[in-house]
Amino acid sequence: MKTTLPTTLMANAIRALAMDAVQQANSGHPGMPMGMAEIAVALWAGHYKHNPSNPKWLNRDRFLLSNGHGSMLHYALLHLSGYDLTMADLKNFRQMHSKTPGHPEVDITPGVETTTGPLGQGIANAVGMALSEYLLAAEFNKPGFNVVDHYTYAFLGDGCLMEGISHEVCALAGTLGLNRLIALYDDNGISIDGKVEGWFTDDTPKRFESYGWNVIAAVDGHSVAAVDAAIAEAKLSSKPTLICCKTIIGKGSPNLQGGDKVHGAALGDKEVAAVREHLLWTSVPFEIPAEVYSAWDAKEQGAAMEAEWNTTFAAYRAQYPELAAEFERRMKGELPADFNATLDAAIAACVEKKENIATRKASQNAIQALAPTLPEFLGGSADLTGSNLTNWKECIALRSGKPGNHINYGVREFGMSAIMNGIALHGGYIPFGATFLTFSDYSRNALRMAALMKLRSIFVFTHDSIGLGEDGPTHQSVEHVSSLRLIPNLDNWRPCDTVESAAAWGAAVQRKDGPSTLIFSRQNLPFQERTPAQIADIARGGYVLQDVAAPKAILIATGSEIELATKAAAALAAEGILVRVVSMPSTDVYDRQDAAYKASVLTRGVPRVAIEAGVTDFWYKYVGLEGAVVGIDTFGESAPAPVLFKHFGFTVENVVAKVKSVLTN
DSSP: OOOOSOHHHHHHHHHHHHHHHHHHHTOSOOHHHHHSHHHHHHHHHHTOOOOTTOTTOTTOOEEEESSGGGHHHHHHHHHHHTOSOOHHHHHTTTOTTOSSOSSOOTTTSTTOOSOOOSTTHHHHHHHHHHHHHHHHHHHHOBTTBOOSOOOEEEEEEHHHHHSHHHHHHHHHHHHHTOTTEEEEEEEOOEETTEEGGGTOOOOHHHHHHHHTOEEEEEEETTOHHHHHHHHHHHTTOSSOEEEEEEOOTTTTOTTTTTSGGGTSSOOOHHHHHHHHHHHTOOSOTTOOOHHHHHHHOOHHHHHHHHHHHHHHHHHHHHHOHHHHHHHHHHHHTOOOTTHHHHHHHHHHHHHHHOOOEEHHHHHHHHHHHHGGGOTTEEEEESSOHHHHOOOOTTOOBOBTTBOOSEEEOOSOHHHHHHHHHHHHHHOSOEEEEEEEGGGGGTTHHHHHHHHHHTOOOEEEEESOSGGGOTTOTTTOOSSHHHHHTTSTTOEEEOOOSHHHHHHHHHHHHHOOSSOEEEEOOSSEEOOOOOOHHHHHHGGGSOEEEEOOSSOSEEEEEOTTHHHHHHHHHHHHHHTTOOEEEEEOSOHHHHHTSOHHHHHHHSOTTSOEEEEOSSOSGGGHHHHOTTSEEEOOOSOOOSSOHHHHHHHTTOSHHHHHHHHHHHHTO
């Protein structure tokens, strides 16, 4: 420790700030911050490498509060150590537009590395960050120049360990030997419903030992010295480490500590006063003694650590200028200068080849074309690489002790998605991972968190509808595309052929302010002819694929149903009914276009019919109540794909009938 001030006072400052902020808001979780105060002192005052004056310093340690409900612990640490988080911000805890929301939110509060709250995802993000550190170090470090050299620390509680995602990600972290990952477990035996012994009796140390973790068990979580020693020991391990800290929830609250009543509610005026008396804390609410601030202040030490790293990096740049420039580019999230040219060439190749292939294969072709230009590509699949086709010829499989750029995540869809978010948060890579579309349900909350955090995570989903055939309704995604479109800030792409697939990949890679899903077919789909202007308009999310003068109706379709729309248009034309065909691979992107463009695609007053092998309700926002939708509002069946499409009405005859029906309305 850098201070002679008793660590008890440093810990009690956390307790006081936590209980005062929760009390003023009359909302929050004081128990965890009060119970983990000494653990926080041991880590932040003894080991945590950071610079409060520059929260984005590239070689900082990463700290994640997986048990994010205890957010006042994090806010107290940030305030006390010198971040741009004032006492006024703490007084505004859980209030509208404050820098101290109920759960930590990245890019809202300086020093917060990820948005946590849904339990278990913080530790999953931590695995992604530790993986990024490992891979970047392997790629960029040179003898005498450890420019990537930091740890990832995560606090987690019983709730995180009960969540299934913790099993998924921690097992993988152990298999990969991510020794720069150190998790500190707040073992207080209490959750909202009371003592967890009635529903959580796992032998946690043995569980993590079986994963291949280094486990330091039975640490006194209220002894700064004991936790400090455990962290020092963890740093010497060749494995990720779990430090099991036995604590008392709400420590310092004489009448409530150790019970569930202190978990998630304000202590009340009487108990707050009792805590002050019990801790001999004489300061009034939201007042911290000067000597406590001085002990916690990390600005000078942080600036010195960053300055030392800057000196090292300057020498590194002098000796390895290309590597240094590449490292800085990737950590900034900037694309290579030749990316656009590479994307244009990939699309041009699709136009030249005119292949009739499954869009999952078109996706793999796009990956193959873009990967040589994007060393930051970090792909993978949840045990379906041969079906999702997210590998490419030059990719290297990641294994323990062997860096790579393709990850076999195993059957861990949720874990994969949350790890990808951690990778995106860390910087240096553009992560993508794949599974079948129906299993997007397993990873749904991680998709939502990616959208909330505006991450450049790319989620690839194949086998997108009843077109996958004989696997039956358990694997046939009927409601999934529409439900994904309901998530704010998530761009969803369902391309119809090779050109749209390449364009969708380009849009996802270029997007810096949010995640994308890329949704592909199992079955072959025909190539569609386009003009250069139409190809450019794919990036707008929706565009006129086939047009006629004064169309009587507009057919809107996505993905595999574009073929049906074009065939129906030809059949209608033979009867003298001329219609426009609109391809709308991304409704999300289309909705952001200006009114003039949207009116040029979906002309007002012209009847519309939408076609998609999924639930119909979503499409009425485009066709109106006077329009029609060819879709499927039941679960699928097990049969060959052509039989299923006919059975569910995805036929030229049915589309023609729907068009005629809207023309007579």
